[in-house]
Amino acid sequence: xxxxxxxxxxxxxxxxxxxxxxxxxxxxxxxxxxxxxxxxxxxxxxxxxxxxxxxxxxxxxxxxxxxxxxxxxxxxxxxxxxxxxxxxxxxxxxxxxxxxxxxxxxxxxxxxxxxxxxxxxxxxxxxxxxxxxxxxxxxxxxxxxxxxxxxxxxxxxxxxxxxxxxxxxxxxxxxxxxxxxxxxxxxxxxxxxxxxxxxxxxxxxxxxxxxxxxxxxxxxxxxxxxxxxxxxxxxxxxxxxxxxxxxxxxxxxxxxxxxxxxxxxxxxxxxxxxx
Amino acid sequence: xxxxxxxxxxxxxxxxxxxxxxxxxxxxxxxxxxxxxxxxxxxxxxxxxxxxxxxxxxxxxxxxxxxxxxxxxxxxxxxxxxxxxxxxxxxxxxxxxxxxxxxxxxxxxxxxxxxxxxxxxxxxxxxxxxxxxxxxxxxxxxxxxxxxxxxxxxxxxxxxxxxxxxxxxxxxxxxxxxxxxxxxxxxxxxxxxxxxxxxxxxxxxxxxxxxxxxxxxxxxxxxxxxxxxxxxxxxxxxxxxxxxxxxxxxxxxxxxxxxxxxxxxxxxxxxxxxx
DNA sequence: AAAATAGTGTCTGTAAGACATTATCTA
DNA sequence: TAGATAATGTCTTACAGACACTATTTT
Numbered sequence: 001x002x003x004x005x006x007x008x009x010x011x012x013x014x015x016x017x018x019x020x021x022x023x024x025x026x027x028x029x030x031x032x033x034x035x036x037x038x039x040x041x042x043x044x045x046x047x048x049x050x051x052x053x054x055x056x057x058x059x060x061x062x063x064x065x066x067x068x069x070x071x072x073x074x075x076x077x078x079x080x081x082x083x084x085x086x087x088x089x090x091x092x093x094x095x096x097x098x099x100x101x102x103x104x105x106x107x108x109x110x111x112x113x114x115x116x117x118x119x120x121x122x123x124x125x126x127x128x129x130x131x132x133x134x135x136x137x138x139x140x141x142x143x144x145x146x147x148x149x150x151x152x153x154x155x156x157x158x159x160x161x162x163x164x165x166x167x168x169x170x171x172x173x174x175x176x177x178x179x180x181x182x183x184x185x186x187x188x189x190x191x192x193x194x195x196x197x198x199x200x201x202x203x204x205x206x207x208x209x210x211x212x213x214x215x216x217x218x219x220x221x222x223x224x225x226x227x228x229x230x231x232x233x234x235x236x237x238x239x240x241x242x243x244x245x246x247x248x249x250x251x252x253x254x255x256x257x258x259x260x261x262x263x264x265x266x267x268x269x270x271x272x273x274x275x
Numbered sequence: 276x277x278x279x280x281x282x283x284x285x286x287x288x289x290x291x292x293x294x295x296x297x298x299x300x301x302x303x304x305x306x307x308x309x310x311x312x313x314x315x316x317x318x319x320x321x322x323x324x325x326x327x328x329x330x331x332x333x334x335x336x337x338x339x340x341x342x343x344x345x346x347x348x349x350x351x352x353x354x355x356x357x358x359x360x361x362x363x364x365x366x367x368x369x370x371x372x373x374x375x376x377x378x379x380x381x382x383x384x385x386x387x388x389x390x391x392x393x394x395x396x397x398x399x400x401x402x403x404x405x406x407x408x409x410x411x412x413x414x415x416x417x418x419x420x421x422x423x424x425x426x427x428x429x430x431x432x433x434x435x436x437x438x439x440x441x442x443x444x445x446x447x448x449x450x451x452x453x454x455x456x457x458x459x460x461x462x463x464x465x466x467x468x469x470x471x472x473x474x475x476x477x478x479x480x481x482x483x484x485x486x487x488x489x490x491x492x493x494x495x496x497x498x499x500x501x502x503x504x505x506x507x508x509x510x511x512x513x514x515x516x517x518x519x520x521x522x523x524x525x526x527x528x529x530x531x532x533x534x535x536x537x538x539x540x541x542x543x544x545x546x547x548x549x550x
Numbered sequence: 551a552a553a554a555t556a557g558t559g560t561c562t563g564t565a566a567g568a569c570a571t572t573a574t575c576t577a
Numbered sequence: 578t579a580g581a582t583a584a585t586g587t588c589t590t591a592c593a594g595a596c597a598c599t600a601t602t603t604t
Contacts (some may be wrong), residue, residue, distance in 0.1 A: 049324035050366065052398075052409050056499045091325065091407050119398045121411050123327075123370045132366050134327050134409070136396045208583075226567065228584075233565085250582025251574040265547075266565075483556075501594060503557070508592090525555025526601035541592080 053135045054098045055086035055122075055176065056106075057183030060142040060158065061200050061216040067158040068180060071106055073173055074155065081267075083173035084180065085156065086135065094186040099138045106156040115199045119124045119186040120179075127175045143202045164218075188217055192267045195237055198258040204241050206253035207231060220274040230268055236261025312401045329373045330397075330451065332458030333382070335417040335433065336475050336491040342433040343455060344417075345379055345447075349430065352404050353448035359455065360431065361410065374413045380416075381431040390474045391415045394461040395454075402450045414458040418477045463492055463549075467542045470512055473533040474483035479516050481528035482506060495549040505543055511536025 058069040070082040087102040089095060099116055116138050123134040161167045161184060166178065172180070191197040191214060198205075200213040211227045231237055236259040244252035284495060305370050333344040345357040362377040375392055398409040436459060438444045439452065447455070465470040466489060473480070475488040487501045506512055511534040519527040 050327045050364070052325045052327060060474075062594075089325070089398070092400055094400060095396070095409075118396060121370070121393065123364070123411070125367050125369060134364075134370075134411075136398070136409075144602075206583085223567075223569090225569080225585080230566080244583095246575070249576045249580070251584075253583055269566085271567095481556085498594070498596085499556075500558080500596080505593080519556095521554075521602070524553070524603045526557075528556055544593085546594090 008117070028125075046203055050132045050134055051128075052089045053086050053133055053186035054089055054095055054102055055084040055137050055179055056099050056103050056116075057084055057137065057139045057180055057187075058103055058142060058261050059139065059161075059184070059187055059200075059217075061213050062158055064212060065160040065162060065237075066216045066219075067160050068106065068164070069103075070159050070170075070172075070182075071156045078173050081171040081173040082159070082176075084137075084176050089136075095136050095138075099140075103140065109130065115196060117186070117190070120182055122175055122179055124175060135179070137179050137183060139186055139213055141187065141196060143200060145202050152164070153254055166233045180236065191217055192269055193264050194219055194262050195264065197268075198238065203257050204243065204245070205257075206245060206247065206255060208247070208253055210238070214268070214270075218270045218274045222271070234261075234264050234266070234268075236260075237264060294496035297484055317378050324407075326403075326406055326408045327364045329370055329377055330359040330410050330412050330454055331374050331378050332359055332412065332455055332516040333378055333412065333416045333417060334459070334461075334462055334492075336419055336488050337435070339487060339491055340435045340437060341459070341491045341494075342435050343439070343459075343476075343510075344382065344431055345434050345445075346431045347479075348448050352521055353446070356446040357434065357451075359412075359451050364411075368410050370413075374415075378415065390471060392461070392465070395457055397449060397450055397454055407488075410454070411506035412454045412458060414461050416462065416471060416474045418475060421476050428509055430525075435533050459492075463545065466492055467544055468539050469537050470534065470539065472543075474512065479518065479520075480532075480534050481520060481522065481530060482513075483522070483528055485513070485531075489543070489545075491550040493545045497546070509541070509543075511532075512539060532547055 060067050060069075064232045069085060071085050073081050073083055082167060085102045085106045086103070093101075095118065096116055097200040098254055114125050117140065118136060118138050121134060123132075125132065127135075159170065161180070164172065164180065187196065197210060197213050197217070200217070201209045207228050208224065210231065211222055211224060214227070215221055238256040239259050241255045241257055243255045246252045247254050329446055335342050335344075344360060345372065346360050348356050348358050350352050360381045362373055362379045362380070364373040368376075368394065369392065371391055392415070393411060393413050396409060396411045398407075401412075402408060434445065436455070439447065439455065462471065472485060472488050472492070475492070476484045482503050483499070486497055486499060489502070490496055513531040514534050517532045518528050518530045521527045
């Protein structure tokens with residue numbers, strides 16, 4: 001699990017406010033509705049408690065590469081490092097709602113969060129130097145079109161996952177590199193058994209587009225003929241629309257929509273070379 | 276280290292076990308931040324916080340049936356109901372350590388916890404009536420011999436999982452029925468792809484015993500011949516000892532030990548009838 | 551000998567991997 | 578026309594399911 005220890009705050013910035021002594025019982029919930037970096041310190045007392053947060057690994061395929069949405073930290077000693085979008089969970093807020101809130105605050109879209117999947121909880125004692133922070137991690141996927149890279153989002157941008165694994169890649173905050181790696185592996189596994197990959201493409205889509213989504217996630221190439229056979233043999237995976245679309249040169253491709261079934265029988269096993 | 280002290284909380288009773296005598300069973304159920312616990316309480320006075328706990332689904336096969344270790348609640352909400360062994364996570368304690376502690380306090384054995392697997396985090400807002408409790412759930416498996424059912428454990432006992440799903444079965448505390456169901460499904464899936472099932476039997480074991488472990492977990496019957504072929508075709512799954520053992524009537528069975536590989540290639544897929 | 555369980559061998563259907571062939575577009 | 582991509586078909590191999598058959602024990 002997580003091991004690194006970075007410095008500075010993790011979520012402090014999110015909610016960080018210098019202290020708030022004497023909170024009245026009637027006082028509004030500290031962890032609610034504030035966006036990142038707002039006031040509302042939760043840990044600052046002399047009586048520290050455990051802080052529960054969510055972090056979201058939002059993946060999409062951009063330019064044929066698997067990409068993840070990160071936000072740049074702008075305060076604290078870890079300023080300049082890139083982090084997964086996350087937030088403190090409100091006292092009366094579900095984890096899923098907090099995850100949606102964390103992403104929508106950064107991207108402006110709540111749509112892709114329908115595929116929200118809680119995959120692990122990170123709780124190393126020292127993962128945040130300030131206080132004990134337990135982070136419930138989610139993965140979600142977005143199609144290529146949403147949100148547009150370089151959009152109106154202030155501090156967020158898409159990074160090719162491949163770049164982040166390099167030593168010379170951008171610094172990542174806290175144990176987020178571990179969370180990312182675990183989340184990516186979860187998606188790599190889930191597209192084998194579920195129709196999650198169809199959420200990576202925009203409807204309607206061609207089987208070539210769907211295949212390239214698989215290839216981006218797995219980092220492999222797949223035989224177009226066999227891929228097609230397996231997809232069409234799995235009932236409920238995709239539904240033909242009857243229409244075709246020109247993609248450039250070559251024969252027009254048949255268009256499909258997402259099917260009804262979320263479970264793939266038999267699974268779309270990734271080639272042994274990609275494991 | 277500030278280990279927590281709990282008092283009225285959900286897992287208070289459980290975790291309090293070692294120091295049972297003298298524990299004040301006092302505080303009833305304080306709602307958010309109301310009742311001040313004694314010193315070190317996590318539900319800080321007028322400043323309510325989130326409590327993080329672990330709950331463990333410890334499974335074993337008893338009399339051919341999948342069984343789970345539960346403890347009877349004797350105080351607090353749902354008193355009289357049966358709960359998964361769990362505890363509040365200490366401020367400087369890892370989740371895994373807390374899970375081991377929760378189980379060892381009940382069973383006296385830390386051994387089976389090597390197979391500890393975090394599988395989900397439960398955090399419904401109202402899952403505990405007293406305060407917000409976020410529970411990180413683990414599964415672990417024990418072999419038939421340990422701990423012995425009806426052993427020295429005071430408030431714990433094994434229950435056939437099948438019984439707990441019946442309406443007339445024993446009441447389960449909080450959302451522990453959901454946690455159990457999710458954990459069981461995790462184990463059902465994990466024995467397909469890992470050698471986890473070998474931890475359900477004592478070494479050395481026969482392939483018949485291993486097969487009956489699979490059957491208990493999946494609730495199916497498997498063809499002995501095909502099961503044998505698949506197990507032996509998977510390198511690293513089991514290692515022959517060369518010895519044999521009489522089980523009763525019939526030909527003596529070859530004995531095996533656990534192999535080295537944790538991953539099964541190809542997977543031991545459960546029959547479609549058990550899904 | 552009968553019953554019971556363990557172990558071995560064989561047939562068959564399904565599906566995956568490799569790859570050749572045909573179809574339909576642009577440049 | 579060549580080039581590119583999509584769609585279809587074929588051959589081979591791997592493996593799961595079913596099941597017949599042999600082996601070794603107790604009663």
